[in-house]
Amino acid sequence: MRTVPGAPWRLTFQRKLLLASAAVLLPVMVLLSVDLVEDARMTRKTLLDAQRLTAHAVAVQVTESFEAAIDLGWALANDPLVHTLNPELLDAHLLKLTGHHNRFSSVGVYDAQGHNRGWGDPEMPAEPRLWIGDRPYFQKVMATNTPVVSEVLELRRPMRTALLVAVPLRDDQGQPMGMVSVVMETHLLAQRYLSARHHSQQEILLVDPAGRLAFHTHSPTLPFARGLAFASFPPLLGALEGRAMRITQATDPLTQENILGAFVPTPRYGWAVGVMASRELAMAPLTQRLYLKLGAILGITLFSGMLAVVLSRRQTRPVRQLQSLAHALGQGDMARRAHIQTGDEMEELGEAFNQMATHIAQRQREVDALRAEAEDHARQLAAIIASVPDAILLASPDGRLFDANPAGLRLLGVTDHSQLEVLLSAHLQRSWIRHPDGHPLALEELPLMRALRGETFSDLELRMRSLTGEEYLVSVNGAPVRDATGRIILGEVVLHDITERKKIEEERARLLAREQALARVGQALVREVELERISSVASEQCRQALGADAVGLWLAHPDPSRFTWVAAHGFSSASHADMAELPLCELSPGAVQDEAIQLIDAQGSADVSFPGHALAKREGFASVVLIPLHSRGRLVGVLACFSREPLELSASEREFHTTVGQLVAVAIEKARLFQEVREALRLREEFMSAAAHELKTPVTTLQTWADILTWKEPGSERQRKGLAAISRGARRLGRLVEHLFTALRMAPGLTKLERDRVDLRALLAEHVASLSRSTDHPIHLVAEETPIIEADRQRMGEVLAHLLENALRYSPPARPIEVRLGCAGNEAVVSVHDHGPGIPLERQPHVFEPLYEPLPSGAPGYAGMAGLGLHLSSRIIEAHGGRIWLESTPGEGTTFCFSLPLHGVEGTRHANA
Structure with a gap:
């Protein structure tokens, strides 16, 4: 209740007792509510x-119904009568079958084109016959060769909804030749x-x-x-x-x-x-229990409330008496005493109240002593604040600067406190307070104003100037000062001079920026190898790293008096033609001849011979820095940096410009070396191509005539052996020429693969069968899976031929060749194993090099050089994104393996299942 007009509302003692009773009753109500909620939760659960x-x-x-339908479909699919696809036999057979299976509405048999070849439905006739070739379930069964459960369908005959289980009808080779369908109507x-x-x-x-x-x-x-x-x-x-x-x-x-x-x-x-x-x-049973429990809760609540009212009135009578005595004591009546005889704590409270009046005078004396002690503490606090090295400023709620410690007086440049008492707006102008970038500070942004508004902040950086004209960069911390009621009585800020620290940090930041700029230039140039790209990237990155407004790059000719402009950034398009004609050798004799950085005042060069004056004037440049680019003792170009502000380069800045120039020079030299290497490779490819073309015609003629003479001219035994040797040599030389052509086509950057889906198992079986007819070596093929790859079929055939011929070449007579095909993860893996002499460990890393001898001359099983077959195989496999390797132990044979990425792994394995 409210005892004084305007005072906040307060609860009387009686009402508090009632609230206490309600608080005691509250847990019971909560438990009952929890029981209701838990009952609802358990019922719902x-x-x-x-x-x-x-x-x-x-x-x-x-x-189980689906699987029963599938089992029925498989049983029909394995029935020889169904394989006849004869409607005259199947209709009666299927109709009889559906009579024994009341769970299924109808059974049908369809050929590979989707035409009905047999129908069993007690209600619907077989004619006219259905065609389901366009139905998704039919197409999926024929494609996957596995049972399919269709989605819900709307039957054509009768117009009902049903689902259909389709089972493939397979021929003797296990391939789909039709389909058996089992229909289950949904209403059944x-x-x-x-x-x-x-x-x-x-x-x-x-x-x-x-x-x-x-x-x-x-x-x-x-x-x-x-x-x-x-x-x-x-x-x-x-x-x-x-x-x-x-x-x-x-x-x-x-x-x-x-x-x-x-x-x-x-x-x-x-x-x-x-x-x-x-x-x-x-939830109807739960609702009935809920109403019953709510009625019980309401009854308990009413009874408890009535009992609490009676008890609270009895307990508040002593409290009212004490309230009356307290008012009298507050008005100075020390003679009145409380007379409470309840035999409990209230009686003890009355006695304590009587003792309170006796001790009031004594307490007053103690308060006076405490006040004197607090004043002494205040003087000590003032001394501590005066010794603080940071400036402390105080402002009053009316917006006036009124106090500061000695450090604050020194920072502001005043000698006594009388000069402090000014409005904060005048303080803002007098101390020239600004943002760190020099932008003026608004009055509401002033730290003392923010503190008076109740804001607390820290590490706020500002610029200010003392009355003596000295400028500072300060870090400001501020907060409001409040009294016991929370009212703001002062605004306080602490200023710490960070001028010297900021200078050190800016110098560190400048050095770090240079280091990062060098790293960016180096990284950008390392990624490029083309001279045109390096020139463009160099001019763009150097413009950012050196802080120039525009950058131009000129490359030197063998004649040191000639330079060619290659790249620029920051110039208008109209200036590019002038830059290409700019005689840089006359513009920068210091940079070109003395090999040193040259700084030119572009605007001040109007009276001297300065060819770039017109360009600089039109573009508005004030300074030009020319950096010579030297690599391996010779000048490779000049980098020109144009600035619209006058420049003065310190020793460290000149060193930084020189370092950037060295990076650009190395990149330009790298690009030129790359061009030379590429030209050498081109000449080598042209030579090999010409040699292959020149060899092909005489080799073909030699082989043709050797074959003709062997077939047509009987000759002596010695002549036949000689012609056979000539024919073998001509064929080998012909294969070498063909391999040389293939090597040219597989050269880096020239590879053109005609990729398509390739059945690797079928391709391997084809080559094994072809070679088995012309050799006495047994060739065993073990293919555990049927992987499908995306590859050039002709090139992959060449790889298999090279590996098989290599195994036959080094295997002892009549020893088997073992070929395996499998899958490992998402790759198809092929291995070809022979029982030859094996390859020494030190020669294995070089086997895939062209024209390499895997065995030393004279070693057991020596068969000469390996030719280009293994080299071409490795190039073809790598062009397909695969890898090739060998595993060999001397005396135990050699295994050549390669792996290729699979095409449609999941689909392939599903089809094999």
Whole structure:
């Protein structure tokens, strides 16, 4: 209650007792409420668990139905009668079969084009025959050669919804030659699972992977067009993703009722089963219990309230007496005493009140002593503040600067406190307070004003000037000073002089910026090798690193008097023509001849011979810095930096400009060396191409005539052996020429692959079969999988031929060659193993080099140089993004292996399954 007009509201003692009674009763109410909430939670959990278990049970039954249909389909697919695809035999056979399986509506057999070749349906005739070649499930079965469960379909005959299980009809080679279909109408599925419900209000629905309803027990005649009503239902989407979902609060998209329930995925095939019930009907028992408990809570509350009112009135009578005595004591009446005889704490309180009047005078004397002690402490605090080295300034709430410590007086340049008492606006002007960048400071931004507004801040940097004219950079910390009630009585700021520290930090930042600029220039130039790109990047990066407004780069000719402009940044497009004609040798004799940085005052060169005067004047440049670019003892160019401000370069700045110039010179020299290497490679390729062309014609002629003479001229035994040797040599030389042509086509930068999907197993079997007919070596092929790769079929055939011929060449007579094909991760791996002499460990790293001898001359199994076959194989494999390697132990043979990335890994493995 309010005892004094204008005073805040306060509770009386009686009301506090009533509140205490309510507080005692509150935990009971809370426990009862918790019990209500927990009852509701457990009831909902029990209902949801029951719905989920029902959904799981139905999901298992649905999966079993699908598998039963698949088993029936496989049984038909393996029936020899079905393989005849004779409608006259199949119609009767299938019709008889559907009579024994009441779970399935009809059974059909279709050929590879999708035409019906057999139909079994007690209700629908076989004629006219259906064609399903355009149906997705038919196309998927024929493509994957595996069973497929279709999505929910609208049958053509009769107009009902159903789902179809399709099983491939395979020929003797296991390839699809048709399809067996088993049709299950959805209304029959709905009737089958009605017994799984716990009560009649529970609804069951089945949904295909596309989100279409197969059946909904609440709407058994649901039209096919409304089958997607649940397609965007979040719990259904979660179940289709493979997660069991609970529905605690949702609206049925069909009935618009508030529901709870569960959606679960089927164990296989990607379908989902939902079980739902009306939330109102499911929670009805809980609602009845809720009303009963609420009535009990209300009765307890009313009884407790009445009892609390009676007890509170009895307990507040002594308190009212003490209140009256306190008012009298406050008005100076020390004679009145309390007379309370309750036998409890209230009586003790009355006695304590009586003692209080006796001790008031004594307490007053003690207060006076404490006041004197506080004044002494204040003097000590003032001495401590005076000794602080940082400046402390104080402002009054009326916006006046009125006090400062000695350090503050020195910073402001005043001698006594009388000069301080000015308005803060005058202080702002007198001390020339600015932002660190020199921008004027507004009055509301003044630290003392911010402190008076109640702001607390730290490390605020400002510029200021004392009355003596000395300028400082200070760090300011500020806060308001409040009294015991929280009212702001002063604004206080502490200023720390950071002028010298900032100078040191700026110097460090400048050195770090230079170091980072050098790193950026170096990194940018390292990435480039073309002279044109290096010139452009160098001029752009040097403009940023050196802080120039524009940069131009001229490269030197072998004749030191000639320079060519190659790149510029920061100039107008109209100036580029003038820059190309600028006689740089006359402009920078110091930079070119003395090999030193030259600084030119561009605007002041009007009276001297300065060819760039017109360009500088038009572009507004005041200074030009010319940096000579030297590499390996010769001048490679000149870098010109143009600035619109007059420049004075210190020794460290000249050193920095020189370092940047050295980086650019090295990059230019690197580009020139790269051009020379590329030209040498081009000449080598031209020579090899010409040599191959010159060799091809005589080798072909030699081989042709050797074959003709061998076939047509009988000759002596010695002549036949000589012609055979000539023919073998000519063929070997011909293969070498062909390998040389291939090597030219596979040169870096010239590789052109005609990629396509390649069955690596079939390609390997083709080459193994071809070589097996012309050799006495058994070739064993072990292919565990059928990997599909994206490759150039002709080039991959050349790799397999090279590896097989190499194995035959080094294997002892009649020893087998072992070829393996498999998959490792996302790669296809091929290995070719021979039982030859093996390759010494020190020679293995060089085997893939062109024309290398894997065995030393005279060693067992020596067969000469390896030619270009292995070298070309490694180039082809690397061009396909694969890798090739060998594993060899001397005396135990050699295994050459290569791996290539698979194309469509998942699809390939699924097809093999």
